[in-house]
Amino acid sequence: MKTIKLLALLFVSAIILEGCNEKPAHPGEPTVGGPIAPPKTIIDVQEAEDMYHRYGKDIAPILEKNKSNFKATRSLSIDYKTLKDYIAFIDQEAGEADSIEITGLRIYFAKYDDSLNDGRATVFLNPIMEAGTRGDLRDDVSFAIKTEDGKSTAVPVGKLIKKPTTGSNRADLTMPIQNGVQSLASNKSPWTPPPPKNEDDYQ
Template sequence: MKNTKKNGLLLVLGGLLLIGTSCQERSKPSEEPEQEEKETVKPPSDIISIEQSKSLYDNYTRNRIAPIMAFEKEMNDDEEFEAARFVDFDYDTMKQYIAYVEQEAKKAKVDVSTFRLYFANYPNSEKFRDGKKVVHPRQNSIFILPTMMKNGQNMGFYIGADGQAQLIRNTVKRNEQGYGGIQDKSQRSQASFVPSLSAPLSLQEELSLIMNHGSSGPPPGGDF
């Protein structure tokens, strides 16, 4: 009889221990899932060395800056003019721009193949033809144009009013003066108000994907 009671007591205690252990296991906070390690980004093949960048910078100084300064001195009699050496685009603005272009290209069902950087030059006037202010008159700059693959070539595009991708070259009119030599002063006053590309007024209703208005100027001290 005593053995029966003893065995029963052991069974009860064993059951309580099992219940307690089970409750502890259920109440134990779940382990956080392991976060996947991000794959290491390999450097693009187009990365150049600092030594190469210095060489390119110095070549531009010798072969481009000196002629620009001489041109501005002759054409505008401006001793204080300082040629631009760079164009800045804010990092977050660049990310937003790329995301925006991808978004609009996806809507138009085309793939962006490249981002083309065009060399540019601001007019010698206070405003553009559309009334917007020219921030850096006469300064060199760049503008960025996305391209898509068409007939085996990368071609700049924008989004038409119909939501479809349209080729820039089919919309703008080419200005034949774009490849001329140095203009004399009588030509300069006229050229200041004639854009190198003139677009029809209907283009204002289209969706441009071209970005400009970066911060440009002489290099900050210490870069090169």
């Protein structure tokens, strides 16, 4: 009887261990003690090259048209550690603001003032949160953290910025009050002109 119980115990243990070694149900999820599967967002190197080349052929000339000595910005680099630090920071801030869930990172196309970096194009990042009731049709919005009376709340950026007057084409919207507001928008990344021809990079 003891032998049967021991064999049964070993059999159950083997099933449990095998279950722990199963591959993840969804791409990108790590296996227990194993490698991370490629996320669904990964594209083939050649597909990336085709997309980059298509931009250079179809879009860049439009941006450069009628502008002497102007070259469209083709790429921006973000330091890996800086990006990890940024993600850790927004996780911390969201966690302290009623544990709001960050649903994604939005990348905004932008432009420096003409007095900075030759007025070149750039991008900035901002975390987004759910804007409507869960299950409803919605468009998640970028947010910042507002602290009042020791309580932190995630607030849509649209409630914190000076909005342009009707008919205005102002693009340099700014926060009217910085006191008590922690911005989560990130820029200050190295900007680059069209990358020089480098046979080791996308062409």
